[in-house]
Amino acid sequence: MAAGDEIRRNMALFPIGIVMKLTDLTARQIRYYEQHELIQPARTAGNQRLFSFNDVERLLEIKALIEKGVNIAGIKQVMNPVGEGASEGTIMNEQSEVRRRELSEKQLHRLLKQELMVDKRMGRVSLIQGELSRFFNNK
DNA sequence: ATTCTTACA
DNA sequence: TGTAAGTA
Numbered sequence: 001m002a003a004g005d006e007i008r009r010n011m012a013l014f015p016i017g018i019v020m021k022l023t024d025l026t027a028r029q030i031r032y033y034e035q036h037e038l039i040q041p042a043r044t045a046g047n048q049r050l051f052s053f054n055d056v057e058r059l060l061e062i063k064a065l066i067e068k069g070v071n072i073a074g075i076k077q078v079m080n081p082v083g084e085g086a087s088e089g090t091i092m093n094e095q096s097e098v099r100r101r102e103l104s105e106k107q108l109h110r111l112l113k114q115e116l117m118v119d120k121r122m123g124r125v126s127l128i129q130g131e132l133s134r135f136f137n138n139k
Numbered sequence: 140a141t142t143c144t145t146a147c148a
Numbered sequence: 149t150g151t152a153a154g155t156a
Contacts, residue, residue, distance in 0.1 A: 017141065027142080028149060046156070048142060 006093075012042035012050035019051045023059045030059065036072045038062055040082045058082075070108070074127030078107045 016027050023030070033039055034049075039058050041049040051059075058079075065075050080100045115128055126133055 015142075026149075028151085031143085032149080046142090047144095048156095 009053045012052050014051050014056075016049050016051070019056055019059065022056050023063060025059060025063060033059065033062055033072075036076070037082055038072070038075060038079065065108075068108075069128045069130050069133065070111070071127055071129050073125070074111055077127065078104045078111060080104065 014022075016030060019025070019030060020027060030039075031049075034041060039051075039055050039062070041051045041055050044050055061079065062075055065078065070078070080097075084100075111127060115126065
């Protein structure tokens with residue numbers, strides 16, 4: 001893709017209200033994910049958050065993982081660290097980002113498989129919660 | 140009218 | 149996570 005697209009995708013455009021409608025996430029959740037460094041929206045002079053298309057896409061990925069039962073710790077392990085991929089991107093960064101996505105998919109599988117293995121021996125903080133967690137941990 | 144932070148349920 | 153409170 002063109003270099004200009006990268007700029008447009010990272011351009012701070014919409015306030016949290018619009019992002020809420022775009023992602024079906026509550027303001028609470030969006031701010032919470034920011035606190036845990038899953039996203040890094042820009043700020044206006046008045047301290048208002050301004051999200052980019054990339055931020056929205058990231059939030060949708062986070063939402064998908066949450067719905068799969070992965071918690072923040074797990075998401076941090078399978079998702080690219082903020083600051084990488086998009087914003088600080090070099091010109092030849094398109095492929096590396098694609099590779100990261102593929103790698104993340106594999107990491108998610110490894111994560112779930114890893115959970116299956118260690119579920120027998122207790123004393124470990126799980127990366128999955130809810131129904132999924134109960135299934136794996138036999139609680 | 141919206142959003143922000145902090146704090147408690 | 150939800151929500152109330154007091155601001156900006």
